Amino acid sequence: MTEQTVEYDLCVLGCGPGGFAGAMRAFDFGKHVCVVEGGEIGGAGVKWGALASKTMWELSKDYSIAAKQDRGYQSQHLTVDFSEVNATIEEAVKERQYQMLTQLETFSPRRWQGEGSITYVRGWASFVDRHTVEVCLDDGTTQHIHAKNFLISTGSHPRGYGNLQVDQDKIFNSNGIHRLKKFPKRLLILGAGVVGCEYATIFANFGQTQVHLVDHKDRVLSYEDRDVSAFVEQSLEGAGVVLHQSATLQDIHRRQDYLAAVLDFPDGHSEVIEVDAALISVGRQPNLQHLRLDKIGIDISENGFLTTGVDCRVDGNIFACGDVTCHPNLVNIAELEARMAAKEMFCRAIRPLNYCNMSAIMFLNPSVATVGLSEEQCQAKKLSYRVAYVAYAMSSRPLAMRAKRGFVKILVTDDAEMKILGMRSAGPQVSNVVLSIAHFMDHDKGAAEVLKSVYPHPSISETTQECLRLLIGKSIYKAQAFPGKMWVKTWNPQDGYHDCSRDFQVEQCEIPSQKTP
Numbered sequence: 001m002t003e004q005t006v007e008y009d010l011c012v013l014g015c016g017p018g019g020f021a022g023a024m025r026a027f028d029f030g031k032h033v034c035v036v037e038g039g040e041i042g043g044a045g046v047k048w049g050a051l052a053s054k055t056m057w058e059l060s061k062d063y064s065i066a067a068k069q070d071r072g073y074q075s076q077h078l079t080v081d082f083s084e085v086n087a088t089i090e091e092a093v094k095e096r097q098y099q100m101l102t103q104l105e106t107f108s109p110r111r112w113q114g115e116g117s118i119t120y121v122r123g124w125a126s127f128v129d130r131h132t133v134e135v136c137l138d139d140g141t142t143q144h145i146h147a148k149n150f151l152i153s154t155g156s157h158p159r160g161y162g163n164l165q166v167d168q169d170k171i172f173n174s175n176g177i178h179r180l181k182k183f184p185k186r187l188l189i190l191g192a193g194v195v196g197c198e199y200a201t202i203f204a205n206f207g208q209t210q211v212h213l214v215d216h217k218d219r220v221l222s223y224e225d226r227d228v229s230a231f232v233e234q235s236l237e238g239a240g241v242v243l244h245q246s247a248t249l250q251d252i253h254r255r256q257d258y259l260a261a262v263l264d265f266p267d268g269h270s271e272v273i274e275v276d277a278a279l280i281s282v283g284r285q286p287n288l289q290h291l292r293l294d295k296i297g298i299d300i301s302e303n304g305f306l307t308t309g310v311d312c313r314v315d316g317n318i319f320a321c322g323d324v325t326c327h328p329n330l331v332n333i334a335e336l337e338a339r340m341a342a343k344e345m346f347c348r349a350i351r352p353l354n355y356c357n358m359s360a361i362m363f364l365n366p367s368v369a370t371v372g373l374s375e376e377q378c379q380a381k382k383l384s385y386r387v388a389y390v391a392y393a394m395s396s397r398p399l400a401m402r403a404k405r406g407f408v409k410i411l412v413t414d415d416a417e418m419k420i421l422g423m424r425s426a427g428p429q430v431s432n433v434v435l436s437i438a439h440f441m442d443h444d445k446g447a448a449e450v451l452k453s454v455y456p457h458p459s460i461s462e463t464t465q466e467c468l469r470l471l472i473g474k475s476i477y478k479a480q481a482f483p484g485k486m487w488v489k490t491w492n493p494q495d496g497y498h499d500c501s502r503d504f505q506v507e508q509c510e511i512p513s514q515k516t517p
């Protein structure tokens with residue numbers, strides 16, 4: 001295939017996790033794919049977000065463990081250098097980018113002799129018509145690319161804050177935070193969503209920075225259940241982060257060698273905080289503005305995102321995935337949608353995407369994992385549910401780890417089937433917990449059914465098992481003996497909450513055809 005004459009089966013716009021996954025899935029079907037990337041390969045999934053921030057989080061966690069003083073060991077002369085931390089982050093980023101480029105190169109038409117191919121073009125794309133994009137190449141020239149289908153996977157960028165100038169020198173967003181030259185002594189973070197809470201945790205873990213976390217809402221992670229927000233607030237405050245809630249940032253004044261941030265509060269008073277740097281993390285906006293979607297007659301929905309169906313189609317031969325859509329901004333969702341789109345284009349997808357069982361982890365100290373519905377979401381839908389809570393302190397592994405801060409909270413339908421609706425969990429190794437529940441939800445299992453699995457001991461996942469047992473009244477440790485650490489409640493739209501922790505029923509012994517342990 002020569003690049004100028006060919007009509008590709010698929011042209012992918014943007015090579016973050018979504019674009020890359022979509023291109024590879026189309027390649028699985030033996031298709032000729034062109035991938036256009038204007039910035040750094042990997043996008044926010046690698047360079048500007050997920051991988052970079054998670055590498056920094058891992059390093060900060062290691063540091064905070066090394067700095068502990070309550071475990072019988074004490075490190076001496078522990079120091080940390082910001083530029084060395086950054087170099088390690090860069091190493092992780094480069095490794096992933098190298099893997100991506102290696103694969104693109106392996107399947108390029110120049111080398112690959114098998115079916116299908118992937119052509120990688122570096123430049124910024126915009127639509128000419130429904131089968132053509134124009135790409136501004138790195139050398140300033142343009143190239144037209146023709147394709148039967150397009151996947152828009154151009155991701156998102158950090159939202160600005162009014163007229164505040166993000167100079168990536170003193171005032172940063174998540175794209176620029178790694179340009180800091182050293183740990184700031186004082187850092188203001190505006191926005192206590194996931195990005196804000198994660199970076200507050202990271203800087204607090206390193207112990208070099210006084211963090212001020214500011215949000216206009218009255219709690220952090222305001223879209224989560226109140227008990228989850230309260231848990232995270234306690235963790236952050238325990239690590240020395242100062243929370244400024246229900247606060248509006250009026251302005252940040254640049255002084256000679258510091259920043260003066262003015263916060264306004266609902267009762268009419270204002271506060272001025274002096275800091276050395278600020279991070280603005282008030283959400284993200286999709287990268288659609290330069291795509292010339294008007295040329296292909298596609299409207300952006302009211303909130304600025306692309307509207308897709310369950311098959312990830314925007315319209316006709318135009319598909320979209322990841323942060324440009326109105327679904328949660330997560331790497332796993334971008335990849336899932338992209339793979340679905342490719343399947344829909346070339347072999348018709350068998351089952352539409354189910355967004356109900358999506359799981360996520362917020363990298364805090366300790367981390368928080370979520371899957372499916374929260375209590376607040378059930379209540380908004382007027383869906384009756386039963387919910388059980390078990391504190392990590394009730395399980396052997398957290399006891400052994402001396403890491404008792406954490407919990408598992410599982411929601412099931414308030415009926416005989418007790419189908420799992422969702423889970424919220426906090427603590428070390430929550431990824432294990434969330435994965436097992438996501439898997440059970442995907443298979444539409446009820447609480448009793450999933451107890452047939454035997455969990456290893458001692459493991460964090462035993463806390464999940466005990467929580468499920470609690471839901472069906474078969475827990476080993478009993479809520480009556482540990483109020484506050486274990487409880488069960490029901491909620492329905494008419495009566496609200498009913499605490500069932502003390503409703504102890506003697507189990508009738510029958511010979512069942514199939515036992516639940």
Ligand SMILES: Cc1cc2nc3c(=O)[nH]c(=O)nc-3n(C[C@H](O)[C@H](O)[C@H](O)COP(=O)(O)OP(=O)(O)OC[C@H]3O[C@@H](n4cnc5c(N)ncnc54)[C@H](O)[C@@H]3O)c2cc1C
Pocket residue numbers: 013014015016017018019036037038039040041042043044045046048049050051053054123124125126153154155156174195287290291321322323324328329330331332334361
């Ligand atoms: C600080 C931070 C931490 C995060 N942590 C996590 C996490 O722990 N877990 C998680 O699941 N998610 C996390 N996310 C979210 C995750 O990074 C995004 O949801 C994900 O990267 C979206 O993938 P995408 O492919 O849609 O877009 P992106 O990753 O943004 O990639 C889009 C690509 O398109 C390119 N592009 C844009 N316009 C054009 C154009 N016109 N022509 C050509 N190329 C173009 C861009 O240069 C970019 O490379 C985090 C995000 C941030 C900001």
Ligand SMILES: NC(=O)c1ccc[n+]([C@@H]2O[C@H](COP(=O)([O-])OP(=O)(O)OC[C@H]3O[C@@H](n4cnc5c(N)ncnc54)[C@H](O)[C@@H]3O)[C@@H](O)[C@H]2O)c1
Pocket residue numbers: 190191192193194195196198214215216217220221222247248249281282283284328329330360361362363
């Ligand atoms: N671990 C993960 O999965 C992970 C990590 C980081 C980011 N992400 C993704 O990236 C996306 C963006 O994250 P984010 O934290 O920037 O956005 P977000 O929407 O999660 O949080 C934005 C926060 O800023 C606050 N805010 C908004 N306007 C404000 C204002 N004017 N003044 C004060 N506060 C204001 C909001 O109340 C909210 O708490 C998230 O949706 C998330 O899906 C995921």
